[in-house]
Amino acid sequence: MKLIVAVVNSDDSRTLIERLMRHGHSATVIGSTGGFLREGNTTIVIGAQEDKLEDILFVIRQSCHTRKQFINPLPPVLEPGELQIPSPIEVQVGGATVFVLSVERFEKY
Amino acid sequence: MKLIVAVVNSDDSRTLIERLMRHGHSATVIGSTGGFLREGNTTIVIGAQEDKLEDILFVIRQSCHTRKQFINPLPPVLEPGELQIPSPIEVQVGGATVFVLSVERFEKY
Amino acid sequence: MKLIVAVVNSDDSRTLIERLMRHGHSATVIGSTGGFLREGNTTIVIGAQEDKLEDILFVIRQSCHTRKQFINPLPPVLEPGELQIPSPIEVQVGGATVFVLSVERFEKY
Ligand SMILES: Nc1ncnc2c1ncn2[C@@H]1O[C@@H]2COP(=O)(O)O[C@H]3[C@@H](O)[C@H](n4cnc5c(N)ncnc54)O[C@@H]3COP(=O)(O)O[C@H]2[C@H]1O
Numbered sequence A, B, C: 001m002k003l004i005v006a007v008v009n010s011d012d013s014r015t016l017i018e019r020l021m022r023h024g025h026s027a028t029v030i031g032s033t034g035g036f037l038r039e040g041n042t043t044i045v046i047g048a049q050e051d052k053l054e055d056i057l058f059v060i061r062q063s064c065h066t067r068k069q070f071i072n073p074l075p076p077v078l079e080p081g082e083l084q085i086p087s088p089i090e091v092q093v094g095g096a097t098v099f100v101l102s103v104e105r106f107e108k109y
């Protein structure tokens, strides 16, 4: 059993979940926030047998696409003596960041 | 140290948390949503020494019971040429889905 | 690749995130609730290469400090025959509870 933790762009999460369900997978959806942009995104937790992993990764890759965006990051907490020159920066958002963990024990009650 | 991730029905989570606390365990509660029914449920994260695992699983089993429910799943995103014939289906909900992960390092500051 | 799951006091989380970002780390922030005090706190998920782990733990330790607080815990669900004598108790809150998990596979799409 593997536990897949995927952080995806909220715009992509509905399509992703529907496709995962149609492929017969199970998933739990958690609202989250990006540390850098401070924008809402979605963390999806999927427990699956090892033989389903490739299909799940395929569905994630298919449903989540990366795109460029200009943003103004939060002004950081300045240490004494630090200077802050704010300017918009281009970051790559969307896409998916996926962690696969090994499950030692799985129970359903 | 183990990290237990349990997805439970929100109706059961209050009783479950109270029992876990009374047994001296620690837990963090995260609101979540089921991928299939799109209904709110609860994800509980419990870090515990290995010798506490059986008691935690016992408390989860005791507090979360499975029951049947009729639902209309979300109409899926249709691929070209696909037909959709909606009809209510009976699913089994409640209960608990539990993943036990191995913790490589634990720190408290 | 490691997955760091840190539960921290919400008052500390903003400073913590800013410092993590300034150090070039990535993080996802999830609102959560303590099982015992039932107060809001913050769960932070950080995926990082092994050589960044010490710096991340240093930033967490530096940003999250422990303090004492008097509270009235929730009246528990009483089993038949149990007596409840409520009195405020002093607990230690704040600080950080940190779990480091091993990531079997990491993907970015
Ligand atoms: N310290 C930093 N300095 C400069 N640029 C930074 C940065 N941290 C993030 N970025 C950039 O900003 C984008 C949004 O990051 P955010 O933290 O809001 O939102 C992130 C975060 O919620 C999550 N994420 C990505 N990598 C993660 C990791 N290693 N651990 C935990 N969450 C991660 O996925 C979302 C999208 O990440 P993605 O990599 O596609 O896109 C990131 C990345 O291109």
Ligand SMILES: Nc1ncnc2c1ncn2[C@@H]1O[C@@H]2COP(=O)(O)O[C@H]3[C@@H](O)[C@H](n4cnc5c(N)ncnc54)O[C@@H]3COP(=O)(O)O[C@H]2[C@H]1O
Binding pocket: A020, A021, A022, A023, A024, A025, A026, A027, A028, A029, A045, A046, A047, A048, B007, B008, B033, B034, B035, B036, B037, B038, B039, B041, B091, B092, B093, B094, B095, B096, B097
């Ligand atoms: N392997 C896993 N990984 C991550 N999270 C998991 C999981 N297995 C269960 N969960 C979580 O637990 C909730 C209850 O699952 P349960 O299996 O009892 O009850 C499920 C199951 O009987 C059924 N179901 C779930 N996915 C299905 C699918 N793709 N096709 C048909 N039925 C599905 O619908 C009920 C409600 O599912 P829902 O997704 O709303 O809510 C799920 C989901 O949030």
Ligand SMILES: Nc1ncnc2c1ncn2[C@@H]1O[C@@H]2COP(=O)(O)O[C@H]3[C@@H](O)[C@H](n4cnc5c(N)ncnc54)O[C@@H]3COP(=O)(O)O[C@H]2[C@H]1O
Binding pocket: B020, B021, B022, B023, B024, B025, B026, B027, B028, B029, B045, B046, B047, B048, C007, C008, C033, C034, C035, C036, C037, C038, C039, C041, C091, C092, C093, C094, C095, C096, C097
């Ligand atoms: N092993 C673990 N697994 C998962 N999450 C964990 C954890 N250890 C700590 N946490 C999370 O960190 C928060 C702060 O825990 P801390 O141990 O500093 O401070 C705790 C602790 O001093 C005390 N406490 C927790 N559970 C207790 C229990 N069953 N009996 C007596 N005191 C308890 O109350 C404070 C607040 O606890 P609360 O549950 O509201 O909030 C907890 C919980 O959300």
